[in-house]
Amino acid sequence: MPIPANFTLAHTEVGPLQDEQVLVRNLFMSVDPYMRGRMNDGHSYIEPFMLNKPLDGGAVGEVIASRAKEFKPGDGVTSNFGWREYFIASPKDLRQIICEVHPLSVYLSALGMPGMTAWVGFNLMDVKSGEVVFVSGAAGAVGHIAGQLAKLRGCRVIGSTGSAGKVSFLRDECGFDAAFNYKDGPLLEQLTLAAPDGIDVYFDNVGGEALEAALSALRVNGRIIACGGISGYNEEKPRPGPSNLFNITTKRLTMKGFMVRDWLGHQAEFEKIVGGYFRAGSLKSRETIVSGIENAVGAFIGLFQGQNIGKMVVELT
Amino acid sequence: MPIPANFTLAHTEVGPLQDEQVLVRNLFMSVDPYMRGRMNDGHSYIEPFMLNKPLDGGAVGEVIASRAKEFKPGDGVTSNFGWREYFIASPKDLRQIICEVHPLSVYLSALGMPGMTAWVGFNLMDVKSGEVVFVSGAAGAVGHIAGQLAKLRGCRVIGSTGSAGKVSFLRDECGFDAAFNYKDGPLLEQLTLAAPDGIDVYFDNVGGEALEAALSALRVNGRIIACGGISGYNEEKPRPGPSNLFNITTKRLTMKGFMVRDWLGHQAEFEKIVGGYFRAGSLKSRETIVSGIENAVGAFIGLFQGQNIGKMVVELT
Numbered sequence: 001m002p003i004p005a006n007f008t009l010a011h012t013e014v015g016p017l018q019d020e021q022v023l024v025r026n027l028f029m030s031v032d033p034y035m036r037g038r039m040n041d042g043h044s045y046i047e048p049f050m051l052n053k054p055l056d057g058g059a060v061g062e063v064i065a066s067r068a069k070e071f072k073p074g075d076g077v078t079s080n081f082g083w084r085e086y087f088i089a090s091p092k093d094l095r096q097i098i099c100e101v102h103p104l105s106v107y108l109s110a111l112g113m114p115g116m117t118a119w120v121g122f123n124l125m126d127v128k129s130g131e132v133v134f135v136s137g138a139a140g141a142v143g144h145i146a147g148q149l150a151k152l153r154g155c156r157v158i159g160s161t162g163s164a165g166k167v168s169f170l171r172d173e174c175g176f177d178a179a180f181n182y183k184d185g186p187l188l189e190q191l192t193l194a195a196p197d198g199i200d201v202y203f204d205n206v207g208g209e210a211l212e213a214a215l216s217a218l219r220v221n222g223r224i225i226a227c228g229g230i231s232g233y234n235e236e237k238p239r240p241g242p243s244n245l246f247n248i249t250t251k252r253l254t255m256k257g258f259m260v261r262d263w264l265g266h267q268a269e270f271e272k273i274v275g276g277y278f279r280a281g282s283l284k285s286r287e288t289i290v291s292g293i294e295n296a297v298g299a300f301i302g303l304f305q306g307q308n309i310g311k312m313v314v315e316l317t
Numbered sequence: 318m319p320i321p322a323n324f325t326l327a328h329t330e331v332g333p334l335q336d337e338q339v340l341v342r343n344l345f346m347s348v349d350p351y352m353r354g355r356m357n358d359g360h361s362y363i364e365p366f367m368l369n370k371p372l373d374g375g376a377v378g379e380v381i382a383s384r385a386k387e388f389k390p391g392d393g394v395t396s397n398f399g400w401r402e403y404f405i406a407s408p409k410d411l412r413q414i415i416c417e418v419h420p421l422s423v424y425l426s427a428l429g430m431p432g433m434t435a436w437v438g439f440n441l442m443d444v445k446s447g448e449v450v451f452v453s454g455a456a457g458a459v460g461h462i463a464g465q466l467a468k469l470r471g472c473r474v475i476g477s478t479g480s481a482g483k484v485s486f487l488r489d490e491c492g493f494d495a496a497f498n499y500k501d502g503p504l505l506e507q508l509t510l511a512a513p514d515g516i517d518v519y520f521d522n523v524g525g526e527a528l529e530a531a532l533s534a535l536r537v538n539g540r541i542i543a544c545g546g547i548s549g550y551n552e553e554k555p556r557p558g559p560s561n562l563f564n565i566t567t568k569r570l571t572m573k574g575f576m577v578r579d580w581l582g583h584q585a586e587f588e589k590i591v592g593g594y595f596r597a598g599s600l601k602s603r604e605t606i607v608s609g610i611e612n613a614v615g616a617f618i619g620l621f622q623g624q625n626i627g628k629m630v631v632e633l634t
Contacts, residue, residue, distance in 0.1 A: 211562075228566065242558045244558075245528075250576070255571070257571075
């Protein structure tokens with residue numbers, strides 16, 4: 001588990017602004033579970049953070065000054081220059097956003113990487129109306145969008161999460177058909193109560209016990225969308241996998257992993273479809289907003305303690 | 318692990334033959350790893366064997382007498398009435414075979430269920446020429462056909478197996494590009510030596526350590542054909558799964574299980590394609606033939622001790 005002493009808040013000078021550059025003030029920055037993997041040394045799917053260098057990650061900001069024709073002061077932009085209050089970048093590293101959406105932190109949630117992750121995950125599999133979908137980590141950034149997207153497809157949706165408040169959030173605000181707190185009892189028992197005839201699709205954000213329960217609950221020809229495994233991100237040694245993995249063979253399951261960054265070519269389609277749901281009010285984006293860059297580390301560590309409902313975001317004011 | 322005392326050889330009367338029935342003498346019967354699962358009580362993908370009732374399974378026989386117009390004495394047939402020397406059946410439970418193929422045991426091997434299992438497995442995934450394919454249990458009934466089918470697709474093929482003799486069989490007779498004995502050292506090390514740049518497809522007949530090594534060796538967008546898990550069939554308690562299963566997400570892997578019996582509608586296509594390879598001499602079928610029904614139990618138990626090269630078959634003479 002990361003501790004605050006792993007991080008340092010540093011003050012550096014920004015600038016001066018060169019031709020073809022843009023100065024941005026960040027309004028919100030993202031903290032995400034995947035960043036934990038970047039704190040490990042060694043080869044992985046994404047380059048690690050470097051010691052004594054700034055972290056980075058998703059951010060929403062406002063253009064303060066521009067010497068590039070593509071942007072003017074006041075423009076809203078998303079970038080990967082998070083974990084800082086101001087930065088200078090080239091236009092190619094910025095993406096313009098529509099500022100009429102409020103709060104702009106939604107570009108780090110339903111209309112950002114987590115929303116796109118949920119959308120891409122379902123696009124991997126042919127998920128049909130009437131099917132039973134189980135989402136773990138369901139009140140998280142990706143999970144609460146994934147469950148709502150499954151509802152919009154006409155599925156029956158069950159979510160697991162880690163507190164009574166989050167169970168209410170899923171049922172009452174996100175429209176899940178059933179939700180339970182995995183700390184209340186054996187996960188498979190609770191899942192079986194919620195889905196006595198089994199599940200067709202499992203959207204995995206957690207791994208571990210949730211994956212094992214899903215493998216037991218899945219019906220023949222079921223599908224697993226292997227999105228995340230937050231239960232294992234802070235393990236010093238890799239934990240053993242599920243002992244019932246052979247269900248993949250006997251139940252003819254398909255398990256498929258993906259990385260949202262492989263799908264950036266579909267971003268316009270994502271924004272049209274999921275943005276359309278959001279603007280129509282049929283998809284809610286929930287954020288837990290922490291204020292001040294000095295609290296960013298606490299917000300990040302809080303992800304692994306379940307402190308967020310929906311997307312954990314840091315407001316930089 | 319099954320022991321001989323779990324089985325009884327019983328003598329019963331066959332007959333008399335009724336109208337629309339056929340009397341068959343079995344020439345060969347199949348013993349297969351999947352039969353181990355049928356010795357467990359409880360719900361599974363296939364009904365369990367019943368205590369004090371005959372076992373069943375694949376068999377090749379010759380019609381001795383017929384009161385059905387579909388068959389005449391001398392016809393060769395396959396059926397699921399294995400584990401016995403003679404039986405009476407309806408025409409619908411028999412499938413006529415071409416007797417010019419020798420030995421007829423090939424209908425329990427390359428041209429039978431194991432061959433079709435290998436063929437269906439590759440049909441699940443888009444396996445392209447030039448890709449690197451790893452097959453575990455490679456000298457087994459399914460494995461040696463799977464490897465040869467991958468070679469026919471233009472793949473580079475690596476097999477793991479359990480003895481030096483089987484390694485030679487894979488390299489010299491089946492045309493594998495590389496093969497190793499998993500007992501000679503850590504599986505992942507040997508696999509990495511054979512495939513230093515990783516693998517694209519893993520055809521899993523074994524589970525356990527082989528699956529864990531494959532998950533490490535697979536490249537981005539790799540695929541796992543989840544066919545069998547013989548390493549776990551005799552475990553009293555389910556063993557933990559691979560600790561590196563999260564590679565499915567980070568490497569965007571697809572893992573897919575299947576049951577050959579779901580594909581019986583494709584049997585004619587299988588016989589045309591794989592039978593064509595066999596008749597042309599471009600696919601070899603290897604059988605380990607044990608004689609006499611009194612040795613069938615030993616042959617079955619021998620499957621879990623690696624006593625077979627290719628398909629284990631019992632000749633009933």
